[in-house]
Amino acid sequence: MCRASLEREARRKDKVERALVTSVARCVIPDTGSMETVARCVNPTVSFLDLQRHLLILPKLHLSTRTEDTLPNNNTIDLDPRAFASTVDIMCGTCNGDTAGAAPPAANSTTDNAAPSASTSNGVYPAQGKPASSPYQLVQDYISNVGRFKIIESTLREGEQFANAFFDLETKIKIAKALDNFGVDYIELTSPVASQGSYDDCKAICQLGLKAKILTHVRCNMEDARKAVECGVNGVDLVIGTSSFLREYSHGKSMDMIKSTALEVIAYIKSKGIEVRFSSEDSFRSNLVDILHLYQACDKAGVDRVGVADTVGGATPRMVYDLIRTLRGCLILTLETHFHDDTGCAVANAHSALEAGATHVDTSVLGIGERNGITPLGALMARMVVTAPDYVKSKYNLKALKSLETLVADAVQVNIPFNNPVTGFCAFTHKAGIHAKAILANPSTYEIIDPHDFGMTRYVSINSRITGWNAVKARIEQLGLGSEFSDDQIKEVTAKIKQMADIRPLAIDDTDSIIRSYHLDLQV
């Protein structure tokens, strides 16, 4: 029977039930030979095969169905039931909806078919159980970390790979202190193996006594790891490419060699009592099963974090969600993510990763890095202050963003882009008359971010032909002339501004002069 008829049959028999998914596995579907992700439920009547053969709707589990992946012997991978302990609708042709004997649902899961409660639809972070002040309806998700992520700030590592970057020690120290003042959790530095200067600077920054933990980023080999440890860092970020591109054309190592070296290096760093992270470069073009096994081995060896990198910036938010969710389901619980911005998805990908259960995001100020860079710190803050306002406002010193960006922009001799989230010169400028009227009445009408949270101010422009009388009235009031104009007179002066703005671009002095000259005429 085809999937659609099963679906119809299930609906007809009203056998829609909710079941708690306790685990998932990827296996070959006998009928089709394709590789799919399937789920096991607490309901004992819903067997593994039932779920393969009958319709399974997993709205929260956007899992991979990449057919090129191969599975180990028993066609399963160890999975973490907690990661998938969410309630899903399952239409099943064989079970009768009787959930007797089912294990109790996990905390935070819902077990009935009722519409979400008012608190949920109003935006509650289920993982934290605290109300959100975001006006957007958040997606309820047990595993999401949007309200408890950490930042690994890589301006002094990835950022040094930006074409224009040259940071002397004095500049590095200024940037490190500014990042610390902003409240980032970690500061990642260039490999001390890169040059004598990099080594000396790394040592010097470790001695600053910053609140943020200092990391350095090295190749996955013993010599690099030894140098890193010598510098006195709090942690070492190990990296090695796992895609066939990088295995063949970068370092030439097989997956087995990568694994044995990784385990040796991890053991060494751990023996020194400092944090160690293992990351696969080019994770999204790596074989899923390869990296699952590698990560699980590293996890078992006691790494503090596992890193996933979209090294060439080709991933989409859906792909990110898919991979991170799958890794979370495979007992990889502390997950760092690194997104390049080649296709403009770096911020969205970071958000998607957090929704899927990643714990750490790599950023750099203004996104500077190799090619066109990575997730920008400021843009990520803009995104996250909307998603998780309480967390972001209490944790990060948002008012320091502008000066931090200015410091880095000056150091690498670029301008802050005009359309940069939050700090771009027009990020809070409102111009069209319809917008201006509503903004003046209530800024939330056309602003999702409150500029004051970042120490910024909004600006309502009246210097154009698309302005309106409400905006002009506000300016007249600012000039202290409010009581001397009737609404009709304001409309008349607005017409004069538009007449002039049809001829040439206006500055605020021009519009003020039109207003003042009209006002003088009123006196005579």
Ligand SMILES: CC(=O)SCCNC(=O)CCNC(=O)[C@H](O)C(C)(C)COP(=O)(O)OP(=O)(O)OC[C@H]1O[C@@H](n2cnc3c(N)ncnc32)[C@H](O)[C@@H]1OP(=O)(O)O
């Ligand atoms: C995606 C990323 O951004 S990863 C981080 C990138 N960061 C850096 O490259 C740090 C700055 N780099 C450097 O200063 C230099 O490249 C160094 C000091 C690391 C190495 O310099 P060199 O010895 O001159 O080698 P080169 O840069 O030409 O090639 C890289 C070497 O590292 C090896 N390699 C590359 N990645 C890895 C890895 N993850 N683990 C182990 N070895 C690696 C390559 O096989 C190559 O080895 P080879 O000398 O046997 O050919």
Ligand SMILES: O=C(O)CCC(=O)C(=O)O
């Ligand atoms: O170490 C990492 O996780 C990321 C390394 C990197 O810069 C990349 O893969 O683009």
